Amino acid sequence: MQEHDISWVRTEMALAETAPRSQTGLGAWVRKNLFATPFDSVLTIIALLAVASFLPRILDWLFFSAVWTGTDRTACLTTEQGGQLPAGWSGACWPFVSGRFGQFMFGRYPMDERWRVVLTGILFILLLAPLLIPRAPFKKLNAILFFGVFPFVAFLLLVGGAFGLRYVETPLWGGLMVTLVISYVGIVVSLPLGIILALGRRSHMPIVKLLSVIFIETVRGVPLVTVLFMASFMLPLFVPPGTSFDKLLRALIGVALFASAYMAEVVRGGLQAIPKGQYEGADSLGLGYWPKMGLIIMPQALKLVIPGIVNTFIGMFKDTTLVLIISMFDLLGVVKQNISGDPTWATPQTAKTGYIFAAAIFWVFCFGMSRYSQYMERRLDTGHKR
Structure with missing residues (x-):
């Protein structure tokens, strides 16, 4: 049998090479996502101009010209030095939020009983966090505790009326x-x-x-x-x-x-x-x-x-x-x-x-749910790979 020359056949696996610099790093991300086409470039520039126009004013109102201390409305009627707002105007009135923070969180729930609400929240986080972590152990037990036991414990803590806990009617919530x-x-x-x-x-x-x-x-x-x-x-x-x-x-x-x-x-x-x-x-x-x-x-x-x-x-x-x-x-x-x-x-x-302040609280919760759902989509996307 005539022997064939196979010297051109690779006998070892080729070593992995790093990606070109033009395809990695911040510059590649910017080119791909912000300046991929002329139309994308125009939209990016317009967006950057809008942000540059409004963001300084927003930050100035929220922080730099804001009022941070005070006991009533009079503290929020004067402009602090160093701000960019017109004379006679002040920025955000954060003493209002700090002074009413307890009501924003608990409503008219009795102050000496609010530890029960805090304890309920801690239990909620401790039981929910392992459910959201895919590799956390004891998932079944955790689910039983979160969906089957926690509602009754939370009801007992929040409403009271048993085990020496003071009864708190729901109109106070x-x-x-x-x-x-x-x-x-x-x-x-x-x-x-x-x-x-x-x-x-x-x-x-x-x-x-x-x-x-x-x-x-x-x-x-x-x-x-x-x-x-x-x-x-x-x-x-x-x-x-x-x-x-x-x-x-x-x-x-x-x-x-x-x-x-x-x-x-x-x-x-x-x-x-x-x-x-x-x-x-x-x-x-x-x-x-x-x-x-x-x-x-x-x-x-x-x-x-x-x-x-x-x-x-x-x-x-x-x-x-x-x-x-x-x-x-x-x-x-x-x-x-x-x-x-x-x-x-x-x-x-x-x-x-x-x-x-209320909008920020809602945004934090909604954004958190959205990001976690995207994480779960990527993790479970095993049968529809592109």
Whole structure:
């Protein structure tokens, strides 16, 4: 047999080479994301000019010309030296925020009992953090504690009336505390209820499908304000006469039902995106309906609609401000109440500062949820690689 020359064939793996300098570093990122095309360059320049025009004024109002100490509105009526604002104007009135910070966080919750709210918040963070960390151990136990045990512990701590704890009625609750309570209950209830409604809408049983469609379309066809009014004024009519129905509980039911209807449509979109072969493969394994949905279909569907789920959570978190119409004072409601009902701090600067503080709190929570959802999308993006 004639031998062939194979000297041109590589016998060792080529060593990895570093990427060209033009493709790495800050300069490459700027060229790729800000100046990739002439149109992108024009938009980038316009944006930079806008930022250069407004950002110094905003920073000046928020910090450099702001008032940091004072006991009443008079401290916020004069311009401090060194600012760029017109004479007779001051910047942000931060003494208002520091002086009313306790009310912004706890509402009218008794001061000597606020340690219970703080303890509840600490327990919430300690139980939630391991759930958000993918590699944290004891996930099942942690989930049981967070979703099954924590609500009862939180109710006992916040409401009291047992184990020597003073009873604190819910009309005294307010501020960020109410915002987080409503959001937590809405999120915990809306996701499983939305999954059930989505499965019901895709069910082959006519009665189940009809009831699911009626509920979803009815709730989605009215604004949250209407749902809150119905929960506040109509729901007590369906309970026996003389039954005490807490106002906060009515708001929790209204928000949870409203969010579950939107969540059902988000989940249904994920179910429709699953290829038919996945259903057929599960059937070929002899799986029943619930094992098929729980082990094969639903995990894939939920992974696909993470953005929609988090978007619903963010919308619900912001919509908690609407409970003000049924005389429940969340963070924004308490800020507004202190601005309009307290002549000690009645100035335009006080109002602007209070609303900016509330907006900053909402932004921090919403931005955190958004960033975490993006992290989970990247982590779970294993079946749809580009």
